Amino acid sequence: MINSLKTFAALGLVLVLGGGPAFGEQAGAAAGSVRTSLAKTHIYLAAGDYRRALETCQREIDDEPSVEAYIHLTYVFHAIDAYLDHLSREERWITVEQLYLNLAYKDPQDLIDPPGGLARIAKEMIQTGVHQQSDVSAAMATRLNKSEADRLWQQQAQWRKANPQTWWTGIPDEWR
Numbered sequence: 183m184i185n186s187l188k189t190f191a192a193l194g195l196v197l198v199l200g201g202g203p204a205f206g207e208q209a210g211a212a213a214g215s216v217r218t219s220l221a222k223t224h225i226y227l228a229a230g231d232y233r234r235a236l237e238t239c240q241r242e243i244d245d246e247p248s249v250e251a252y253i254h255l256t257y258v259f260h261a262i263d264a265y266l267d268h269l270s271r272e273e274r275w276i277t278v279e280q281l282y283l284n285l286a287y288k289d290p291q292d293l294i295d296p297p298g299g300l301a302r303i304a305k306e307m308i309q310t311g312v313h314q315q316s317d318v319s320a321a322m323a324t325r326l327n328k329s330e331a332d333r334l335w336q337q338q339a340q341w342r343k344a345n346p347q348t349w350w351t352g353i354p355d356e357w358r
C-alpha cells in the first residue's frame with residue numbers, strides 16, 4: 183500500500199512539474215503500439231485480479247511512460263469503480279470484501295496480519311481512492327497527448343456500450 187502511495191505521489195509530482203507541448207509530443211510518438219505488459223491487463227481484469235492489473239499499468243508507466251499506459255491505468259480505476267457499483271446493486275458484500283482483500287493483500291505476511299474492514303466501508307474507501315486516482319491518471323494522459331487520449335477513450339466508450347453488464351472484466355479489443 184505504501185508503494186502505491188509513493189507511486190501516486192510521484193505521478194502527481196510529474197503532473198505538477200511536467201513540461202509544455204514538447205513534453206507531450208515526444209511521449210505521444212511511442213503511444214501507437216500495444217505493449218505486452220499492458221495486454222496482460224485484460225487477463226487480470228477477466229480474473230478479477232484488480233491489484234495485479236493496477237500493478238501492471240503502474241510498472242508500464244515506470245518503464246515506458248505513454249498516453250496508452252496512463253489511459254490503461256485510468257481504465258482499471260474505472261473498472262474497479264464499476265465492479266463495486268455492480269456488486270453493491272446486487273448486494274454481494276462478500277465479493278466486495280474479496281475485492282478489498284485482493285487490493286489490500288500482496289505478501290505472505292498479510293496472512294498473519296490481515297487488514298480488517300467491513301465490506302460497505304471498504305467499498306466507499308476504494309471508490310473514493312479510484313475516483314481521485316483515475317482523475318489524476320486521465321489528466322496525465324491528456325497532458326501527454328490529448329488527441330491520442332481522446333481516441334483511446336472513444337474506443338473504451340464503444341466497449342462499454344457494447345458490454346454494459348461486463349465491460350469491467352476486460353479491455354477493448356483494439357487495446358489487445
